[in-house]
Amino acid sequence: MSALLELRGVGRTFGALKAVDGVDLAVESGARHALIGPNGAGKSTLFRLISGELAVTSGAVWLSGTDVTKMSQVGRANNGVVQTMQHSSLFLTQTAAQNVALAAQRHRGSARWLLPRRQQKVHARVTELLEAVGLVEASSVVVAALSHGQRRQLEIAVALACEPDLLLMDEPAAGMSLAESAQLTELVRSLPREITVVIVEHDLDIVFALAQRVTVMHLGKVLLTGSPEEVRTSRAVQEAYLGTGNRGDLFDPAPANSGPTQGGPESNVWTQGRPDSGMDGGT
Amino acid sequence: MPVAGLIALGVLILLAAVPLFVAPFQTSMLARMLIFALLAVSLDLLVGVTGLPSLGHAAYFGVGAYAAGLVAKHWTAAAPVPLLAAVGISALAAVATGWLAVRSHGVFFLMLTLAIGELIAQLAASWSGVTGGDNGLSGIPAVEVAGQPLTLVGYVYWYVLLFAVVGFVVIWAVSRSPFGAALRGIRDNEPRMRSLGYSPFRYKLTGFVLAGAVAGLAGGLFASQQFSLVTPADLGFTTSALALLAVAVGGAGSLWGPAIGAALVVLVRDVYGPDLGGHGTLVLGAAFIMAVYVLRNGIAGLAMSRFRRSGRKEDAV
Amino acid sequence: MTGWLAENFVSILNGFAIGSLLFILAVGLSLVFGMLDVLNLGHGALYLIGAYVGYQFTGGVSSWTGFLTALAVAALFGLLAGLILSVATRPLVGRGHLDQALLTLGVALVVAEVISIMFGDDVQNVPAPPGLDDSVQVLGNAYPAYRLALIGVGAVLAIVVWLVIEKTSLGALIRASVSDREMVSCLGVDDRKVKAGVFAFGSMLAAVAGVLGGPVYGARTGLDETVLLLALVVVVIGGLGSVRGALIGALVIGQVESLGRALLPDFASFLLFGALALVLVVAPRGLFGSKVGAA
Numbered sequence: 001m002s003a004l005l006e007l008r009g010v011g012r013t014f015g016a017l018k019a020v021d022g023v024d025l026a027v028e029s030g031a032r033h034a035l036i037g038p039n040g041a042g043k044s045t046l047f048r049l050i051s052g053e054l055a056v057t058s059g060a061v062w063l064s065g066t067d068v069t070k071m072s073q074v075g076r077a078n079n080g081v082v083q084t085m086q087h088s089s090l091f092l093t094q095t096a097a098q099n100v101a102l103a104a105q106r107h108r109g110s111a112r113w114l115l116p117r118r119q120q121k122v123h124a125r126v127t128e129l130l131e132a133v134g135l136v137e138a139s140s141v142v143v144a145a146l147s148h149g150q151r152r153q154l155e156i157a158v159a160l161a162c163e164p165d166l167l168l169m170d171e172p173a174a175g176m177s178l179a180e181s182a183q184l185t186e187l188v189r190s191l192p193r194e195i196t197v198v199i200v201e202h203d204l205d206i207v208f209a210l211a212q213r214v215t216v217m218h219l220g221k222v223l224l225t226g227s228p229e230e231v232r233t234s235r236a237v238q239e240a241y242l243g244t245g246n247r248g249d250l251f252d253p254a255p256a257n258s259g260p261t262q263g264g265p266e267s268n269v270w271t272q273g274r275p276d277s278g279m280d281g282g283t
Numbered sequence: 284m285p286v287a288g289l290i291a292l293g294v295l296i297l298l299a300a301v302p303l304f305v306a307p308f309q310t311s312m313l314a315r316m317l318i319f320a321l322l323a324v325s326l327d328l329l330v331g332v333t334g335l336p337s338l339g340h341a342a343y344f345g346v347g348a349y350a351a352g353l354v355a356k357h358w359t360a361a362a363p364v365p366l367l368a369a370v371g372i373s374a375l376a377a378v379a380t381g382w383l384a385v386r387s388h389g390v391f392f393l394m395l396t397l398a399i400g401e402l403i404a405q406l407a408a409s410w411s412g413v414t415g416g417d418n419g420l421s422g423i424p425a426v427e428v429a430g431q432p433l434t435l436v437g438y439v440y441w442y443v444l445l446f447a448v449v450g451f452v453v454i455w456a457v458s459r460s461p462f463g464a465a466l467r468g469i470r471d472n473e474p475r476m477r478s479l480g481y482s483p484f485r486y487k488l489t490g491f492v493l494a495g496a497v498a499g500l501a502g503g504l505f506a507s508q509q510f511s512l513v514t515p516a517d518l519g520f521t522t523s524a525l526a527l528l529a530v531a532v533g534g535a536g537s538l539w540g541p542a543i544g545a546a547l548v549v550l551v552r553d554v555y556g557p558d559l560g561g562h563g564t565l566v567l568g569a570a571f572i573m574a575v576y577v578l579r580n581g582i583a584g585l586a587m588s589r590f591r592r593s594g595r596k597e598d599a600v
Numbered sequence: 601m602t603g604w605l606a607e608n609f610v611s612i613l614n615g616f617a618i619g620s621l622l623f624i625l626a627v628g629l630s631l632v633f634g635m636l637d638v639l640n641l642g643h644g645a646l647y648l649i650g651a652y653v654g655y656q657f658t659g660g661v662s663s664w665t666g667f668l669t670a671l672a673v674a675a676l677f678g679l680l681a682g683l684i685l686s687v688a689t690r691p692l693v694g695r696g697h698l699d700q701a702l703l704t705l706g707v708a709l710v711v712a713e714v715i716s717i718m719f720g721d722d723v724q725n726v727p728a729p730p731g732l733d734d735s736v737q738v739l740g741n742a743y744p745a746y747r748l749a750l751i752g753v754g755a756v757l758a759i760v761v762w763l764v765i766e767k768t769s770l771g772a773l774i775r776a777s778v779s780d781r782e783m784v785s786c787l788g789v790d791d792r793k794v795k796a797g798v799f800a801f802g803s804m805l806a807a808v809a810g811v812l813g814g815p816v817y818g819a820r821t822g823l824d825e826t827v828l829l830l831a832l833v834v835v836v837i838g839g840l841g842s843v844r845g846a847l848i849g850a851l852v853i854g855q856v857e858s859l860g861r862a863l864l865p866d867f868a869s870f871l872l873f874g875a876l877a878l879v880l881v882v883a884p885r886g887l888f889g890s891k892v893g894a895a
Contacts, residue, residue: 051478077480089478091471102468103479105461111481114493116459162479336698338641338705383877386884390639390697391840394832397641398876401829405869520825524705531702565713571706575692575699 003062004029004196005050005166010059011220012042012049019045021220022059027166027213030193034211035200036231038241041217043200044086047168050198051083052076063166080165084158084172086200088151090143096154097139100126103161129157134183149180156187167191169199173206185209208232216240298444302437311508312554314440316546317447318504323529323545324454324538325497330527331536332458333490334470335385336393338523339400340498342380345407345518347373347499349414351506352423352513360424360432366446366503373499374492376403381491385484388473400523408515419514426507436509443504450497455538457493466490521564525552528567532574534581543582609741611862612855617747619854620754621816625809625827626834627761627846628802634778634841635798638689639701643806644828645711646681650674650810651819652715655724658814667729667811674807682803686796708824716821726814733815746815753812757805758847765843774798778841830857833872837879839889848887 003026012020020042027033035043048054050061052073060069068076091099101122105111109122130136133153138146146154152172159167169188173181185206188197201207207214207228214231216223218240224231231237298317302310322344329335347369354360354368380399387395407414414420425432426442433439457463468476469483476483506513516522525548533544548567556563574581580588605612629643653674658666685707689700727733728746735742765771773794777784785791810819817823834853838845852875860871879887 053474053478073477074480074482077478083478085475089472089475091468091475093471094467098464102464102476105464106480109461111461111465113461115456117461119461158479336701380873383880386880390633390637390701391836393698393701394639394836395876395880398829398832398836399873401825402869402873409866409869520828521709524709527702527705560717562713562717564709565717568706568709568713571709572703575703575706579695 003027004031004064005198006062007046007050008060008062010046010049010056010061012045012054013057018220020049023217023220023222025215025222025225027196027198029196031196031198032188032210032212033196033198034207034214034228035198035217036202036204036207036214037217037223040219042220043217044170046217047083047170047198047200050166050168051081053083077162080163081168082159082162082164082166083168084155084170086170086174088148088155090151090154090158092144093142095140095142096130096135096146096150096157097126099143099154100129100157100161103158104129107161107163125161129160132160133157133187148175149177152176153180153184156184160191164195167195167197169197169201171200171202173201173203181206295448299441302440307436310436310440312549314436314443314508315553316549317443318501318508319526319529319549320542320545321447321450321501321504322498323526323533323541323548324451325494325501326526327530327533327535327538327541328454328458328466328490328494328497330530331534331538331541332463332470333466333487335487335491336389336527337384337396337494338393338520338527339384339396339398339403340494340526341520341522342400342403342518343373343377343495343498344502344505344522344526345513345515346376346403347502348506348513348517349407349420349502350499351503352420352511353413355423355426355506356420359427361427361430362442362507363446365426365507366500369499369503369506370496371499373502374496376499377492377495378488381488381495385487385491397520397523400518401520404515404519407518414513414515417515419512420506421512423506423511423513425509434509439507439509442507446500446504450500451538451542454493454497457490458538462486462489524571525564525567528571528574530581532570532578532581534583534585534587537581537583537587540581540583540586606740608859608862609739610743611859613738613743613751614747615855615858616851617750617816617854618857619851620751621809621813622830622834622854623754623847623850624757624805624812626831626838626850627757627843628805629831630835630838630840630842630846631774631778632799632802633835635774636686636689636795637697637700638685638704638799639697640685640704640799640803641701641828642681642685642704642708642711643803643831644824644826645708646678646803646806647810647813647827648712648715648819648821648824649677649681650807650812651726651814651817651823652719652724652810653677653807654726654811654814655719655819658726660725660727662727662730662733664729664731670811670814671808674811675804678804678807679800681807682800683796685803686799708828712821712824719819721821723818723820725818726811728815750812750816758843761843770794833876835886836876837886839883839886842886842888845886845888 005025005027007023007025010020010023011018023046035046037043045054049056052071052075056069060067062068063076063079063081068079091102104122104125105119108125109119110117127136130139133156135150135153135157138150143151143154152175156172173184176184181203188199188210191197199210211228213225214228215225216231216237223236223240224234301313305313322340326337326340329337329340350372351365351369355365384392384395384399408417425434426439427433428442433442465476465481465486468481469486473483505511505517529544529548530541532547533542534540551566551570552563559566578585625647629640632638632640654670657670657673685704689703692699692703732746732749734745736745736748738748765774773784777791777794830853834846834849837852838847838849856871856875861868864871
């Protein structure tokens with residue numbers, strides 16, 4: 001089965017900085033795929049490369065078996081690539097319903113009509129989506145007056161109104177309360193299998209609750225792609241996040257005249273070279 | 284909404300009744316106000332609805348005026364042919380210049396449209412063989428309806444009123460349409476519109492051409508007034524600036540606000556201007572400065588906030 | 601080719617003279633926009649003030665005292681006007697560039713009308729000072745000495761401005777502000793004084809340009825619009841905030857206005873639009889621009 005999304009050696013440099021470096025990734029249709037990694041790993045940049053907001057400086061992006069590397073963001077959006085933004089990007093002077101309608105009318109209505117139209121289908125869809133994200137009471141409220149959590153919910157409604165095939169969610173739970181996060185998790189779980197979801201999240205509870213496959217990025221490269229269990233137990237991933245593979249080393253540096261430290265034979269950054277460690281250089 | 288509709292109907296009836304009760308001089312002054320109001324409303328489609336502040340919009344007004352005048356003079360003055368020419372040719376001018384202008388935003392767009400407007404005005408001034416150069420185009424025959432030239436001020440007024448209403452309705456309809464909603468989206472957050480699958484360039488260019496065409500319609504009406512004279516100044520920077528002033532004072536985005544703002548501008552310049560030695564523009568410049576500091580959302584903004592405070596829910600503009 | 605050059609030599613020289621004047625005028629506009637994000641639509645009105653100051657103090661008579669006094673008075677007016685404008689636009693900083701531009705537009709209208717009231721609408725002559733009001737022989741052509749001097753003044757100014765911008769710490773501050781204004785204010789530098797200074801300096805240059813342009817363009821109503829248009833085209837082509845851009849843009853437009861008009865008199869307006877279109881299609885931010893005007 002060919003993957004819905006395929007990245008082949010995708011890279012993006014900004015001057016001397018390699019924000020994304022030789023990333024290979026395949027996401028199957030209908031998958032729930034999480035993208036995690038420490039800050040600065042290049043996850044948001046990778047999303048922008050997939051959506052087309054940013055052009056790649058090397059490599060290729062394939063969508064459903066077609067090379068879309070040269071396709072513009074607008075083109076990709078009309079081919080089902082939809083992204084929710086890390087920082088809510090909405091239409092501030094308009095109401096929640098109008099925001100969703102803008103997205104819905106493009107994909108289900110008649111966005112090019114020059115005369116006023118009733119657009120029943122669009123309005124029905126808008127109500128449906130606002131109910132799904134729990135914002136239906138606020139549908140006539142101007143976005144500038146919505147709370148942060150409400151705006152994050154609206155982001156999702158707007159994204160869903162675009163009829164995505166590939167839904168890229170960039171930290172959707174950022175700034176949400178526990179209850180709102182739970183609601184979000186439920187919403188993503190309930191999305192139909194026709195929508196493929198790739199989610200960037202720091203909240204690992206959400207990641208492990210939703211994802212079947214997880215990709216870990218570090219310093220612009222893919223460190224590991226595997227099942228959530230594989231990622232959770234991988235030493236390489238722990239080192240990337242924490243600077244060390246050994247949890248014990250973080251909080252318990254070896255006392256001055258003790259023997260080898262607990263927790264493992266390898267030397268580690270916390271004890272090596274310390275003047276009063278008393279160790280014989282570790283082993 | 285029904286209340287607004289009733290008010291609109293009432294205003295329309297009042298306006299239609301004008302020639303029956305008002306002296307000819309004031310009637311023709313009101314006709315000028317209607318024309319300038321149409322120009323300001325067409326500019327509001329760009330400035331208020333799409334977020335493209337243009338300082339060269341009068342160019343399309345002037346192109347329409349010259350087109351209508353030339354057609355009436357050299358071919359036929361039978362309505363609505365000069366007006367059709369005005370709309371068509373100004374739309375062409377808008378396409379020819381808009382493709383370059385709408386690639387930019389904000390103040391850059393302001394500068395570009397200013398430059399384009401001035402260049403078109405210079406063209407009008409130098410192409411004296413066709414346009415009469417700096418002296419302008421004169422001797423435009425009166426509009427003919429059903430073979431009869433309209434010479435009475437009242438009939439000319441009704442002609443202007445009819446088409447001004449048509450133009451206003453067109454702009455209003457576009458603003459309320461899905462296309463208009465997309466324009467507002469582009470105004471509020473253009474990058475987001477791209478990620479929703481809209482191509483901003485196409486929408487902005489279409490809006491630009493529509494606004495230019497309606498400005499051209501206003502120009503055609505301008506040329507159809509009695510003893511009309513179309514000069515390069517009508518295309519130029521000052522006219523564009525005054526149109527922008529009307530929008531700013533009236534309240535960008537509301538459509539009806541700029542119409543009132545335009546009436547005020549014409550009132551100050553043409554009615555009180557002669558008392559000020561023809562320097563009504565001085566007052567208008569001062570009004571500009573005040574409007575920027577004090578009237579942040581224009582007259583419409585003031586009216587809307589009072590309306591809202593009385594408990595009614597209004598659509599976001 | 602040399603035959604063609606010889607024929608059009610005067611036009612080409614004129615192009616440099618106009619370009620020189622345009623540079624003096626446009627560099628202030630470009631820097632003020634680059635540093636303060638304010639599009640000063642009153643820039644043409646400042647030139648107009650300078651032109652009429654030139655007329656007033658020379659009284660239609662060729663004299664050095666008159667000319668130099670005019671320059672000094674215009675410079676003073678310009679400095680003051682720049683300071684006033686920088687203060688007037690400060691409360692509008694949070695409200696976006698459009699409001700600031702509209703404010704300067706209102707000021708421009710008022711100034712133009714006041715001048716029209718004071719001096720009437722006739723075209724006024726501003727003669728060049730003695731010694732420069734003759735022609736000199738340049739490569740077999742007679743050419744007005746004043747315009748050669750104008751080219752010289754423009755070149756000197758270009759060098760001075762370049763030295764300040766590239767070689768002094770003030771210049772570094774200006775360049776940094778053009779690049780990233782917020783960052784510079786985060787660095788704790790009191791940029792208000794620098795901004796007021798740049799506004800004052802830029803406005804002074806515009807007024808001085810009005811005096812210097814007197815013997816070439818005279819003084820008349822409507823000159824502010826013509827001049828503003830040219831300055832804007834120069835700045836758009838050259839790129840906002842770039843001194844190099846203002847210079848190159850000015851030289852290009854100078855030639856378009858002069859050589860272009862001489863070769864294709866019926867198409868002069870098209871040439872200017874064409875130059876604008878060509879540059880913007882190839883380089884949307886202007887030739888040396890680093891920022892597009894934000895909304």
